[in-house]
Amino acid sequence: MISLAIVGCGKHSIARIIPQVVESSDFNCLWVADPDLDAAQMAAKKLGSVKTHSDWRKGIDEQKPEAIIVVASPDVHFAVSKEALMADIHVMTEKPPCIDIQQMTVLAGLAKQKGLATIVGHNLRHSDAAVFASDAMADDAFGRVSSISISYHASNPRGLRWSLIDIRKAFLLSHFIHALDYASFLTKDQGFKLEHVTCNTGVGVSVHAVLSCNSSDATVSLMASNDAPHFDFRALAVGDARSIVVQSGLDYVEFSSLSFAKRTGRFWKSKSIPTGSDQSGYLSEVRCFANAIRNPRRRDNCRPNFNTALVNYRVIADIEKHLDLN
Structure with a gap:
C-alpha cells in the first residue's frame, strides 16, 4: 500500500475524499492535518484513528509519506503541493490547485523536474458519464468534433473567497473552471484560444466564453453561473459525421449519428444515484492517482495533472486580462 497523508479535514474532505481513500484500498494513511483539531480528529477516526497534526509541515518532517492529498x-x-514536490512526494490536490498561472507554472515545472505523479481533483472528467461521452466521441461514427457546448450552473458558493478581492476571479476559480476543465477533457487537453468573453455580475456571477481549439477547427462555448436554484450540468458535442453526443448531468448520455441504422442512438444511463462514488468520479480519480504512483508510464495519462492544468489556467489568465482583473 502507498503511504499517504491528508491535509485539510473540512466537510468536502470528510464527505467526498476520505471515503474514496478508504474504499480504494490503495493507501495506508499515516496522518491527517488541519488547524481545526476537532475536524482532524473526526477525519482520523474515519481512517482508523491515524495521527493528527495542526501543522502539515510538522507531519511531513516527522513522518514523510509517499503521497499527499490536499483538500x-x-x-x-499551492504551499503544500510545492513543498511536497520538493520533498519528492506525489501530490493530489483539490481544485483549484492555486490562484493564478504563475503559481501553476511553478507546480508544473517542479512536477516535471521531479517526475512525480500529480492530479487535480476535477471529478467530472472521471465520472462514468464522462467515460461514455469520451468513448462516443472517439467512435468513427462521430467523426471529428466541430463544436462543443457546456453549461455549468450552481447555487453556491457566492461572493468573495480565499482572500481574493474580486468576485469575478473567485467565480472563475470556483465554478467556471469546472466547465473549462470538462471542455479540456473532451478535447484531450490540447488547449484553447479565447475568442470572446462576457461577464455579468449581480447577486451572483455569470460568464460566457467562446474558445477555439488549438488542435482542430472546433468551437467551444462555455456558460457558467452561480444563480441557479440547484446544480445543473450539461454538455453537447457535435461531430462532422452528422453526429451528436448529449450529456445531462452525471446520469444520462445519448450518442446519435446518421450512420446508425434507422437513426437509432446509443444510450448510457446510470443505475445508481447521481452522488454515487463511481458515477461522480471521486473514486476513479483517487484510483487514477494510485495507479500513476505505482506505474510511472501512466503518469501523463493521470489527468488533469499539474502540466495539463496549465491549459485551463492559460484561458483563465486571458479572461482575467480581458476583464481587467489583473
Whole structure:
C-alpha cells in the first residue's frame, strides 16, 4: 500500500475524499492535518484513528509519506503541493490547485523536474458519464468534433473567497473552471484560444466564453453561473459525421449519428444515484492517482495533472486580462 497523508479535514474532505481513500484500498494513511483539531480528529477516526497534526509541515518532517492529498483552499493547495514536490512526494490536490498561472507554472515545472505523479481533483472528467461521452466521441461514427457546448450552473458558493478581492476571479476559480476543465477533457487537453468573453455580475456571477481549439477547427462555448436554484450540468458535442453526443448531468448520455441504422442512438444511463462514488468520479480519480504512483508510464495519462492544468489556467489568465482583473 502507498503511504499517504491528508491535509485539510473540512466537510468536502470528510464527505467526498476520505471515503474514496478508504474504499480504494490503495493507501495506508499515516496522518491527517488541519488547524481545526476537532475536524482532524473526526477525519482520523474515519481512517482508523491515524495521527493528527495542526501543522502539515510538522507531519511531513516527522513522518514523510509517499503521497499527499490536499483538500483546502488554493493558497494552501499551492504551499503544500510545492513543498511536497520538493520533498519528492506525489501530490493530489483539490481544485483549484492555486490562484493564478504563475503559481501553476511553478507546480508544473517542479512536477516535471521531479517526475512525480500529480492530479487535480476535477471529478467530472472521471465520472462514468464522462467515460461514455469520451468513448462516443472517439467512435468513427462521430467523426471529428466541430463544436462543443457546456453549461455549468450552481447555487453556491457566492461572493468573495480565499482572500481574493474580486468576485469575478473567485467565480472563475470556483465554478467556471469546472466547465473549462470538462471542455479540456473532451478535447484531450490540447488547449484553447479565447475568442470572446462576457461577464455579468449581480447577486451572483455569470460568464460566457467562446474558445477555439488549438488542435482542430472546433468551437467551444462555455456558460457558467452561480444563480441557479440547484446544480445543473450539461454538455453537447457535435461531430462532422452528422453526429451528436448529449450529456445531462452525471446520469444520462445519448450518442446519435446518421450512420446508425434507422437513426437509432446509443444510450448510457446510470443505475445508481447521481452522488454515487463511481458515477461522480471521486473514486476513479483517487484510483487514477494510485495507479500513476505505482506505474510511472501512466503518469501523463493521470489527468488533469499539474502540466495539463496549465491549459485551463492559460484561458483563465486571458479572461482575467480581458476583464481587467489583473
